[in-house]
Amino acid sequence: MAVTDSRRQELMAAGLNLIGQSLTIYDSDLRLAVCNGPFQRMFDLPDALVTPGATFEDTIRHLVNRGEYGEVADVDAFVTERVEQARAFEPHYMERTRSNGRIISVEGAPLPQGGWVTVYTDITRTKQQEALLQSRSEELSDQLNTYAEELSSTNRALAAMNAALQEAKRELTEIEARTRLTTEMMPAHIAHVDASGHYTYSNRQLSSVMPGRPSDISGMHISDALGASAYNRVAPHLSTAYDGQPSVFEFTDDASARRIRAAFTPDTRGGVYILSMDVTAEMQARVALQQTRRRALAAQITSGLTHDFSNLLTIILGLQSKLLRQDGLPPDVREMAGGTLAAARRGGTLLSSIAGMTADRTLRPRATDLRHLMDNLRTLADHTLPAGVTLEIDSTAPNQTIMLDAGMATDSLLNLILNARDACGATGRIRVTQRIVHNTWIEWQVSDTGPGFSDRALSHGFDPFFTTKGAEGSGLGLPMVYDMTKLAGGDLRLENTGQGARVVLRLPYRPAALTEQALVLLVEDRDDLRALYRDMLTGLNHSVIEAASADEASALMADLPEISLVLSDIQLAGEATGIDLAERLTGVVPVVLMTSLPPDDPLFQSAQKAAPLLQKPFGADTLDALLTHPAKAIAS
Template identity: 55%
Template sequence: GEMFDLPAALMSQGASFEDTIQYLAERGEYGPISDVDAFVQERVDQARAFAPHYMERMRSNGQTISVEGNPLAQGGWVTVYTDITSIKRQESLLRGHSAQLSDQLLTHSEELARTNRELASTIAALEQTKRDLTASVALSRTTTEMMPAHIAHLDLDEVYTYSNGKLRTVLPDRSDHIEGQTARQVLGDEAYGAIKPYLIRAFQGDATVFEFTYSKDMRRIRVAFTPGRGPFGAVRGVYILTMDITEEAQARAALMQTHKRELAAQLTSGLAHDFANLLTIILGLQGRMEKLPALPAAALEMITTTRAVALRGGVLLDRLSNISGNREIQNRATALGSLFSEMRALANPSLPDHINLTLDATAVDRPVMLDSGLLQDSLLNLILNARDSIAAQSGAITVVANTVKNLWLELTVSDTGQGFSKTALIRALEPFFTTKHNDSGSGLGLSMVYDFAQLSGGLVKIANRPEGGAVVSLRLPLKYGATQTSPRLILLVEDNPDIRVNVREMLRELGHSVLEATSADEAETLAAIPGIDLVLTDITLDGSRTGLDLAQNLSNGQFHNRVYMITSLPQSDAIRQKAEAAFPLIAKPFSLPQLTEFLATEPAK
């Protein structure tokens, strides 16, 4: 700016190149110009197609300057202007005494001076390029280190030459400091064995994307390999992007299982309907035949057997409906200790005295989010299967709950029975597969367990124990639920006096204080009392307004997200469906542990 005496506006950041050339041209910097606008446009066009150059010129004030320009990789250019008036003056003096100097020395001196000026200008441009490149590398490294994935590079010897330090986000048991180590050293035998075939393909020039499951904590991992090529196209290494997609894989599995069940429902609904009609006709005919006079004993026995078989078909239809019907997972905060206590009460009557049942949930001391009803059905199925495997021998069934890597809730059911056959280890989770040779096996028990696990985003594993017997492991995504420990003031709205007394005593047993109402109008009056923490209302109430009307009114005011509902209406009822879509809801009848879990559930925001 000082060299050309530019105004402040043209020396500030963001000044226009075109305005600068216009200003210099109008001042006569470039000598006489007939068409200034055309001259300015020509200089702008040259700049847009910028090429490295060096030139010297004399200004209108007699000053001689050198101009060295170089483009930048990221766009734009750097131009260095140097006052060389004194140097040119020395050259002129030298030329004036040319008689005393040889022509060769004079030429060499001029060339040396010019070379020095070009070198100085080039060094300045390189320094600026170096600063720009350093800033660009720092920005790239910062960006990769912020990504929730591991980014790395392997050379041809499978040695890490770069890592963004995020390997532990994918494999928590490995180190983040891996540069200079080989892939096998860093990953360990299992993970390296999983990626090796794809790594070979990447070194051969094929980009690959694949997934594998890391057995130490059952994480699902996605890896992308991109070959890095040299100037002549040869592969010089491999770039790696690795991500933990466990939650995505859980969601995919649940969605896939839902699609399978929808397809099964479509295929079986018509068959089930016709089968039910046939069973109804058979049962009706058997009932009429049984009333015929003077039937022989053999005929009565056949009628009884036929009726039993038809009723057995009805049970099979119910199970088929459960596995292929429109069932949804309803996760709630569940205390596994209470759930196991209920399971013991349900399972013990079906177990003979020579089979000992152990249930242990001490390792999971916080409520977890799951569908307690479907989990209980699944575990009872496994317990009864274990009972049948033990048969008449003395034996034990053990149910244990644990957490795995703070990622999974694992429930294992093991027994001392006969274990799985080779065929069962392969086909046990298939619908209708059974090893029971009497009429007691429908083949839907383990399949329903698998169905529940898949819908929950989990998995089921079956195996034989080395010491004998079978073990079934059910893994579900681990999510902890809210725990309500402090007593609350609850407004209970229920029109049936017997049910109201029963629920009130449950709430008091949990340490809560209770206000009672039988209608929506009465409840709205009591809701004005300060200090009420939540409202628990039935759908069906005295008066013209329902519990849903009451809930909608209260939730729009001070009880937003603090209204819970109970009902005995069937799931097909339209009012129940509306209530369930808007508020937490539990169906009657319910136990104290179920009510505890229900009240600990956080309402949807």
């Protein structure tokens, strides 16, 4: 890996700081080029005089004024003399006693490029040892002299080693601080557990990945930090990692309803490194994409068959109708012809249902009021129920607006209510509940007091053409609900309650950013698209200002605090994306992102976590429905 200039300078500075002596390099203009830390500490110099570019004259004058050279009668003359000596520089070695009593050696040598290097060494202790040895030389043996010299050398080596250790400790401390800051900024939980399952390190992001858990978990056992349910999900994979095999897996956290991806990696010392992240939005997009591909394959298979069978049924219907118009047909023949017609018509209805299931279906999410959705559902369902069947609708969801394909959601819920009606028979109770699950899902539960699902129905209820209604059922009701649910990235579940059946439908929870007529900042780097969206916004009576990049938008936000909403594309001119812009403006102003990227694109998934997301293309009605109540958007 190439060493950058800044890194090379850091390495050079660290190396010079490890030298026991003080060192300076002045250029030919008598300006400081390089010095090390011991030089500043030896002469107690201010930062300005150890900064590259500081003049030799200023340094000498500072030392003279501070008394470094003792009493100096004429400071200017003294400084001028030293400067002139420096300009006519000659190699030299000298020793002098400082005003504080310390003795230093000064050794200077010129450089080929001009300028000179000077090394200052504190030799006070050496001089003291020399004086002591000289005064007692007649009494000391040769062995003692040798020992004293070895001791002096060892002390100098120890001093140099101590300086090196202090510098290494400083660098390690800085590296550790940078590493911890980096890991704590990552949108994932990074941790380590020892052989006993106790955390020895955590970047304190567990609570952001799995809400409801503590952030400071160092020293805790992993089972206590995760809780019993989640720990039971990860325990087999943790055992695999303890046995020396890495493991990557996904599980659904029941406490937060989030999808978690975790990686357990052995550390070769008996412990395990842990990386976990919230992949709920990715999972929802993946489910929607898989269902879209399944539908495309089913449409490809059935389109030709449907066309040919439709033609055959048309011929059968035509011939049987012609036969029934003949005079003098025996009654049994007329009855058989009528049965054939009824069967052919039923076949046509079935083909239409198949075509409806595999036809191109595009989600059209728009800002939907949850209370209004339930009111419409009751209006549609009430007249379909017999007098002995009651319908209860209960919502604990807050009165807010979310991004939802209301038509598909209503069709699905109505289909489930009709199935529950058929299960109840002449009398019974149907209950529909609506709630928000951990700000991750919008959930509906449709339960009834009928006989419940059979084991076969629980296993095959979503299979096309599976029905428990005999000739009265097409077997396409639940599969169509399943299809619409998966297209939206949701989940559908069948279960029995002990008092009947229950169907649980979940769709991704996407709060809509709501605002009244306001000043909107439109951020789009394509001129033609920016003009289109500007016309939409102005047609909705909004005032509009424009930007082509996230940085330009940030500057406008700083200058125009009256901006009350930002509508931005994800991909913009410059390095920063619309996602970066949304993160900058978190808690400041609502941001709505828009994109033409597919749902499986990483940027699409990141955008879903950052702000409400509009899928291009969209119309003015969808945009109008989205732009209301900015305070709720900020809070969400």
